[in-house]
Amino acid sequence: MVSLRLENVSAGYGTTRILEGITTPTLSGGEIVALLGPNAAGKSTLFRRILGHIKGEGQVRIEGQRSERPICHMPQDSGSAAALSVYEAVLLARMQGRGLKVAEDDLTAVEDTLRYLDIETLGARAISDLSGGQRQLVSAAQAIVQEPEILLLDEPTSALDLHRQLGLLRILRRLAEDRQMLIIVAMHDLGHALRYTDIAIVLDKGTLAASGATGDVLTADLLREIYRVEARIETCARGRRHILIDDVA
Numbered sequence: 001m002v003s004l005r006l007e008n009v010s011a012g013y014g015t016t017r018i019l020e021g022i023t024t025p026t027l028s029g030g031e032i033v034a035l036l037g038p039n040a041a042g043k044s045t046l047f048r049r050i051l052g053h054i055k056g057e058g059q060v061r062i063e064g065q066r067s068e069r070p071i072c073h074m075p076q077d078s079g080s081a082a083a084l085s086v087y088e089a090v091l092l093a094r095m096q097g098r099g100l101k102v103a104e105d106d107l108t109a110v111e112d113t114l115r116y117l118d119i120e121t122l123g124a125r126a127i128s129d130l131s132g133g134q135r136q137l138v139s140a141a142q143a144i145v146q147e148p149e150i151l152l153l154d155e156p157t158s159a160l161d162l163h164r165q166l167g168l169l170r171i172l173r174r175l176a177e178d179r180q181m182l183i184i185v186a187m188h189d190l191g192h193a194l195r196y197t198d199i200a201i202v203l204d205k206g207t208l209a210a211s212g213a214t215g216d217v218l219t220a221d222l223l224r225e226i227y228r229v230e231a232r233i234e235t236c237a238r239g240r241r242h243i244l245i246d247d248v249a
């Protein structure tokens with residue numbers, strides 16, 4: 001099974017250092033990890049460092065991988081491939097690193113992924129004509145269709161309505177379980193993190209503020225110190241824990 005661990009990882013842009021000494025627990029296939037932290041904490045930068053798009057000190061250790069390119073990334077703002085249909089754009093994403101010859105199972109993977117995300121009716125539509133939320137689902141499809149072992153998603157639900165937010169998070173849970181994929185999601189919705197993720201990694205100003213089981217990490221103290229809000233974490237009648245925000249701290 002694939003695993004990922006960061007050891008004393010730093011990174012930056014030019015001479016500006018953004019990330020400093022990030023060490024995480026070992027993250028394993030089958031887990032959903034929330035990458036949390038306020039705006040500009042360094043979440044997208046950490047993804048770029050994991051992907052090798054920017055360099056820095058420390059080690060990104062990936063073990064137990066089956067393929068040469070185990071990681072796939074859904075960026076925060078994926079530019080629209082204006083001239084392509086949804087089907088073509090997802091197929092093109094699927095073919096990255098697989099050569100030019102499209103096989104029957106590539107077409108099946110595209111169709112399954114569009115159906116999985118409930119966007120099969122958009123197949124023939126031009127990407128440029130889609131709504132923001134539809135485009136975000138297509139970006140998710142482009143990442144998922146590649147069947148990576150490690151999936152990095154940068155705020156994948158930010159443009160989605162509530163039903164589709166929950167739908168995508170449930171799909172991620174299924175992918176993690178069925179394919180033993182390690183899924184790391186940068187997100188701002190702490191309620192979703194509490195409900196749908198196993199592990200939380202919290203960045204603050206480029207350093208690691210906390211990491212561990214999401215339910216242990218997300219405390220009223222952390223929300224006050226890192227997110228600067230007064231909050232309570234309470235258990236509802238159904239036994240589920242919820243974050244109740246009272247005020248700014």
Ligand SMILES: Nc1ncnc2c1ncn2[C@@H]1O[C@H](COP(=O)(O)OP(=O)(O)OP(=O)(O)O)[C@@H](O)[C@H]1O
Binds near residue numbers: 013037040043046
């Ligand atoms: N290409 C770049 N060149 C220079 N600085 C950058 C670049 N990209 C990001 N930064 C800076 O790095 C810091 C961290 O940005 P990053 O996008 O990693 O934060 P984030 O946690 O993903 O934020 P958000 O939640 O707002 O998306 C910010 O101060 C940002 O201005």
